[in-house]
Amino acid sequence: MSTPNGVSAMGTGSGVLVLADVTRVHGRGPTAVHALRGVSLTVGAGELVAVMGPSGSGKSTLLNLAGGLDHATAGMVAVEDMDLDALSAAQLAAVRRRHVGYVFQDLNLIPALTAAENVSLPLELDGATACIARRQAREALAEVGLLELVDRFPDDMSGGQQQRVAIARALVGDRRLILADEPTGALDSETGEEVLRLLRARCDAGAAGLLVTHEARHAGWADRVVFLRDGAVVDETAYAVTPQAIATSS
């Protein structure tokens, strides 16, 4: 499925997300912080890649660059063959609406909007009619098994439900790249597993996923694990010890 040095094996153009030799420096001079140093990474369709590393190692920075929320100081970031560096702010916003879905640790949802409204947010922002947006939102919520919550407000949901709504939103429309930054950080382990299972299922259905986590147990759901330290990739496992892997290998 992938070589130990998977990055070079997968050429540009074959991945949904491609980072090539990406560097991100905050500030300049003696106080400059090198959040990422020459990171290369490709995530293909149907693949879930976990990013692990200690706090401050650049995991969130990596995700922000992948979603066009932040600009690389050097190197290239491409989403579905689009070089993000070449896009304007408005075009980047459009990329996030149509190609990239985010899931954060918490505060994913807008508390003033219902579950359905939260899910249809990217569609509405993209100019979809309320009717179509709502139908697609219902479908997305149904896929994550939350159809009964469509008109509930986030304050009236459990943390796990909120994260599942966030995943539904990340996938609504034709988006094929999910960026999840510690989506289980605020959840108890059982709910966390449930959220990851959902993520895994979405990737199996064809999406590309990049998952930041610092729990090895969660990384087990990924196809590959990338280890970051001080902004650089220090290790990369070809396959993780997933429950399935244990099952098949034994």
Add this chain to the structure above:
Amino acid sequence: MTITAPEEAPPQRPVPATGGVRRWWRSWRVALRVARRDAWRDKWRSLLVVAIILAPVAVLTTIDVYVRTDNLTRSAAWQGMERIGTAANARVVAGFTRPAAQSPDASTYSTLTRDGRLSDWSTDLAVLKVQALLPPEWRTTRIWTDTVTVRSGQSEWGVNVAVGDTRDPLVAGTYAVVEGRLPVTPSEVVLDTELANSLDLPVGSPLVLYSQDQNGNAGQPLGQATIIGIANGPESFTIGAMPGLLPGDAGTAMTTSWLVETPSPLTWSDIRAQNQRGLVLTSRSVLTDPPAFCAIDQACMDDAPLPSGPDAGEAGSINLSMRPDEAAALAAVGMLALLQVALMAGPAFAVSLRRRQRDLALIGANGGTPTDLRRAILSSALVLGLVAAGTAVAVAWLIVRLGGMLAPRFGKSMWPNPVLAPEVVAVALVAVIAAVAAAWVPARIAGRTDVLHALRGRRPSGPLRHWVAGLGAGLVAGGTGLIAIGAVLAEAVSITLGLLTFQVGTILLVPWLVNALARGGRRLPLSLRLATRDAARSRMRTVAAVSAVAAAAIGATATLVGTASNVAGRSHFYAPRAQPGVVLADITYAGEHPERADPERAVAALRAQLAESLPGATIGVARQLGGYAANGNQNTTVVLHLPDCPHPMAEDGMPLTGSSEDCMYSSPNYTLSGVVRADDQWYAAVTGDTRPEMRAALATGEAIVLDPQALQDGTVELATTTLDDNGETASIRTTALPARLAAFNIVGPRVIVGPSTTLPKGWGRDGTVSVAVVPPAGPDGSSAQAAVEAATGALSAGTGGRWTRSGHAYLEAGYQDDLRVVLGLLVAGTLALALFAALSVTALALVDARPDLATMAAVGAPPRSRRTYAAASALVVAGLGCVVGVVAGLVPGWALARLWGVGWQSGGAGVEGHQIPGSDFFTVPWLMLLAIAVGVPLITAAVAWTFTRSRIPLTRRTD
């Protein structure tokens, strides 16, 4: 976990009562100290709150300080001080050969009888003898007054001249120079502001001073001087001059005084000692600190007032008493103003609560009671209110002090230090009340702080209480009832009380409305949906801001409706004086021999003049009939009137004015009234009636009656009442003239006769001449008016002032009102308040929405989302406030329409309408109201959009 401890937690152990008080005081002291530091840490918000409260309170305190200070300048002590000036410390007013007694301000003084009573007679010493009484160690300068006559144009003025060596430094401060300088030679004089305005002579022009003859008219010229400046002394209508200007001029003892500089200040006992020597004087130190045992203006011995004396002046005092209903209305208006201030400051305290939410939660988690939490918010209100109160007093003091620098311009020579009376503290404390009121709801909510929610960062907001909305609806209904009663009775008290109730009810309804809007806004576009829901989620601050806007809009709407209705009534009852565009001018003969007046020549001169300046103008002429007439040796009054009416001058010789509907009294504003002799052109210009039969009537001696009630059986009956000198009716004669009706609503004449109609003898001479000028098509009205002004002015000059124009030439331009500015200001004021309230709340909403905006960015919202969100928030607050305000404002608006509403009643033909209570005119200025309901919110949203940066926080750090 909600803190459910009772309001005042019962002490665990019995505590002595004083201990409770002490503990209470101690905890307040701690809270106040924390609040003070907190206010300092968050300077800008504190400044904002203080500014909101300060503005209205500073106005109140300034009024108070001004009135008090102005009252002081009217006091005897202050006026005595003005006469002493700034360099001298005492002033000798009079001198006698015998011991004298005086009041501390020397407004009352006399010599003493042997038994120590004030004598009612006294002999002045000659000036030189008084001078000799002055102790040699005193430095003195003498000033005295004289009376002269001065002329300016046709008029003469009897004025005082204050003579003194103005170069002497002791004179300093007795004059305040407004323009130019004080005289230094006998050929220079200064005038005071009032005199200069009356004489209308510029600085630099010459002035001749004449003696006054027995009748007060100008006699011999006494001297001539140049007006070198304008300076105000203690007395108005006074010329300031140097000795030597007036011949033989030394003043009498009565009019002479001495400004004195003594080695040490003169005390009351020093004055008593000088009284023994016959001198009467004022001293600065006694005026500022009068002896305790006597009134300042009552003659007084060493330890007690003198039992009797010649007329003691009465101390002036201002009567502030008010009728109870006026007081109630005023109190209600005051409450409304207070409410508005509290509402404006409310959002700021809501933020304070939000900002300190974590602190409060920690206090709660560490065992603070709800009282402690409330106290934390209330104490910061107390601190800010006190700061605002103190600043208000300081601002008032400063304004009155600085305003004093302008005192000379208003004819005052000196202005005292601002007076801070005790009640100014009470007025300033309004600031504290407003602040505490503004913080009340946030404090109550703080008392209910849910510790866990607060620590998790949820917004503080109490649950929506339906009984509050119910109470609000009840108050609105009650207020409407009160307003309706007041409106029907056209009575202000219940209207204002009703308005207050209504306003409070509206505010209580706002939370429910905000909630309803959020719930009903499901189909709104995204930003508006977010804004309405966030508004409901942060209900406390939203309600405060919306209520503030609504209150302002209610006020503006009510005033707009009231004013518009008033205008509608006025314009409905407006009676013109002539046809639109016609210029009227009245000229009267002011010469000494009325029988020699030649009105035909005067009119001919006018016609000639106007033929040049207004070629093509039609000129009509009318004359007033009836008036004063010389009858033998007696001056009798002859007035034409309708037979059933009392003589217009029957009561105490003063003319009655148009208060009776049917009687032919003139309005004081119009020279022509009653019966008028007019030519065709005048008749047509004034009434617009050009029917040939009317012309024929005027030509054949028939009268034209403008008032249906005056016409009976084709005739009009006119009475001539002659009054004798005592105002008694001497004789009444009536005459009937054939007449026809032309019912035009014209102010002025009621009966018109033609030029050739012969009237019975004794009807008096034709009086005032009225010219009606119909300008040729082309020049606008005001230039025609100017031409007529010029022509009548030239006539006056050409006849040596014997023919003068009364008042100004009048241009009939239909109903005029200059309310547009006032109404525009009302709308603008509402806009300002809405901007203020909505934008401050929008700023808060943006802070709260930060994480949501970041989420939106991650989901792909365009960069302008932040601006759109800001505009939507502003639109929600301003829009809800304005729409609620305009709708609600129609109720009090209707009441005001009844109240101010043109209580106008037409006075009948020829007579101006007058006000009657209650009115059925109800005009809604829809355009203005639309501007408030729609325009103001849109402008507010646009401003919010413009001033919000579009950068939204893209990345965020959640770890």
